[in-house]
Amino acid sequence: MSSEYERKLIDMQYQMRENNAYLNDYMKDLNVWTDEIKKKEETLKNTTSSTTKDLPPIRNFIEPPKPKKKSKKKNLSTKTSSSIHSYDYRSWDKYDVDAECERIDNEQKEEEDYDNDGEDADGEDADGEDADDEEWQEQVLKRKAEYYKDCGNYQFKQKSYSQAIECYTKAIECDPTCSIYFANRAQCQLFEQRYGACEADCTLAIQLDKNYLKAYYRRALARIELEKIEQARQDLEYILTREPSNNDAKIKLDELNKNDEIKRLGRIYPLNDKPIDKRSTKPLKRIEIQEIDTSIISSSQTTKKKTIVIEEMDTNLPSSEPIVQPSSSFPPPPPPPPSSLQSEKPTIVEKPSNKSIPIPTTIPSTGFQFKRDWSNLNNQIEQQSIYFNKISPKSYKTIFSTGLDSSVFSRILFLWSNQTNIDEHLIDSMYELRQTPRFDTQLSFLSNDDKQLLRTILQRLQNECSSTDKIQTILRDYKID
Numbered sequence: 001m002s003s004e005y006e007r008k009l010i011d012m013q014y015q016m017r018e019n020n021a022y023l024n025d026y027m028k029d030l031n032v033w034t035d036e037i038k039k040k041e042e043t044l045k046n047t048t049s050s051t052t053k054d055l056p057p058i059r060n061f062i063e064p065p066k067p068k069k070k071s072k073k074k075n076l077s078t079k080t081s082s083s084i085h086s087y088d089y090r091s092w093d094k095y096d097v098d099a100e101c102e103r104i105d106n107e108q109k110e111e112e113d114y115d116n117d118g119e120d121a122d123g124e125d126a127d128g129e130d131a132d133d134e135e136w137q138e139q140v141l142k143r144k145a146e147y148y149k150d151c152g153n154y155q156f157k158q159k160s161y162s163q164a165i166e167c168y169t170k171a172i173e174c175d176p177t178c179s180i181y182f183a184n185r186a187q188c189q190l191f192e193q194r195y196g197a198c199e200a201d202c203t204l205a206i207q208l209d210k211n212y213l214k215a216y217y218r219r220a221l222a223r224i225e226l227e228k229i230e231q232a233r234q235d236l237e238y239i240l241t242r243e244p245s246n247n248d249a250k251i252k253l254d255e256l257n258k259n260d261e262i263k264r265l266g267r268i269y270p271l272n273d274k275p276i277d278k279r280s281t282k283p284l285k286r287i288e289i290q291e292i293d294t295s296i297i298s299s300s301q302t303t304k305k306k307t308i309v310i311e312e313m314d315t316n317l318p319s320s321e322p323i324v325q326p327s328s329s330f331p332p333p334p335p336p337p338p339s340s341l342q343s344e345k346p347t348i349v350e351k352p353s354n355k356s357i358p359i360p361t362t363i364p365s366t367g368f369q370f371k372r373d374w375s376n377l378n379n380q381i382e383q384q385s386i387y388f389n390k391i392s393p394k395s396y397k398t399i400f401s402t403g404l405d406s407s408v409f410s411r412i413l414f415l416w417s418n419q420t421n422i423d424e425h426l427i428d429s430m431y432e433l434r435q436t437p438r439f440d441t442q443l444s445f446l447s448n449d450d451k452q453l454l455r456t457i458l459q460r461l462q463n464e465c466s467s468t469d470k471i472q473t474i475l476r477d478y479k480i481d
Contacts, residue, residue: 142175148171149180152165186205202218217236220232364391401437430457434474
């Protein structure tokens with residue numbers, strides 16, 4: 001027996017050792033698996049936190065649930081008679097048939113009265129339902145506005161300011177009573193350099209919320225760019241009265257004061273951004289400023305250019321004096337003047353020659369050809385008139401594609417005024433020439449003589465021509481004050 005008992009003990013010990021070894025292996029695997037899962041969770045948390053910052057808002061907002069309509073149940077005071085069993089003969093003996101018939105008649109009358117009253121109450125119920133619908137619609141619009149505001153904030157972080165302005169505009173359309181939407185749009189307008197729109201949005205935001213200091217600051221920045229210095233200073237001073245610790249407003253106000261002092265006194269402030277080791281070590285010197293009386297300088301000291309007019313003499317005219325031929329007996333010509341006198345050359349103004357210049361046969365197709373031919377004609381009125389009349393009015397847009405020169409335009413007005421009859425070519429020329437680039441600026445910078453010529457041309461058009469649509473457009477577009 002002892003031997004069997006010992007063998008069983010040995011087997012039991014061996015089994016316990018195997019179980020412990022298996023349990024240890026299982027726990028090791030479990031610990032390793034838990035460590036791996038924890039590492040994966042940490043990595044996922046880090047990745048999600050980094051990605052959720054740059055994610056755009058949800059595409060569609062969650063619409064709030066519509067309130068359920070309250071169904072009114074009929075509250076009729078129906079008194080149901082207690083049922084009498086068939087075997088209860090005593091109750092049947094006491095049952096009053098006439099009273100029961102009266103009760104049924106009364107119930108029918110009450111139902112009819114309720115139906116009549118219900119028709120009158122439908123209007124009140126409809127008004128209550130409309131009020132509930134309006135509240136629900138307001139709630140929907142506010143949620144839409146918040147959604148568009150989130151979209152605008154995302155676009156603002158991405159520095160796409162034009163798209164952010166569109167989002168904030170949609171938010172304002174949904175809820176125009178929120179000042180934050182106007183202020184955010186004003187910030188985008190400021191980055192887009194639309195300073196007038198920024199000032200208007202900030203003003204609207206201040207009207208909605210007078211304590212919104214960010215709107216005051218952004219309006220001050222816009223007014224500085226619009227050169228409304230006094231109004232910008234008022235905004236900055238108001239910010240500092242409400243919030244004295246606002247550093248941005250202090251810095252901007254100091255800059256405005258320094259710029260005003262520079263404009264007023266002409267002072268120059270040293271640059272503080274230069275490091276100390278790179279500044280000059282030389283001592284500063286005081287320079288005395290002496291005022292000089294400018295009336296001492298006489299006008300005789302100022303040099304004036306001399307103008308010499310050289311006229312051509314007609315050599316074909318008969319002269320009474322004989323022409324002296326040069327001979328070798330005359331003395332040699334005088335030596336040239338010194339270099340000091342040669343430096344002061346007089347300006348020579350030559351008169352234009354009366355020689356006729358041939359008119360170019362080719363019609364210009366570009367602005368360069370027109371300028372070349374026009375300058376070659378050398379202010380010959382007849383030749384320029386014939387050359388200009390050769391050009392088709394429909395080609396003015398291509399020839400004057402870069403704009404019309406002021407000297408050419410004044411010459412064209414002179415040619416039009418010299419025409420005896422107003423023909424179709426002149427009307428077409430005036431109609432097509434007004435469509436050239438920068439025509440309005442040329443018209444506004446005309447001289448007084450050119451304006452007088454244009455008035456005479458328009459007066460002739462109005463008197464001699466019939467009032468057609470083309471004439472009316474010419475009179476309207478060529479009108480000058």
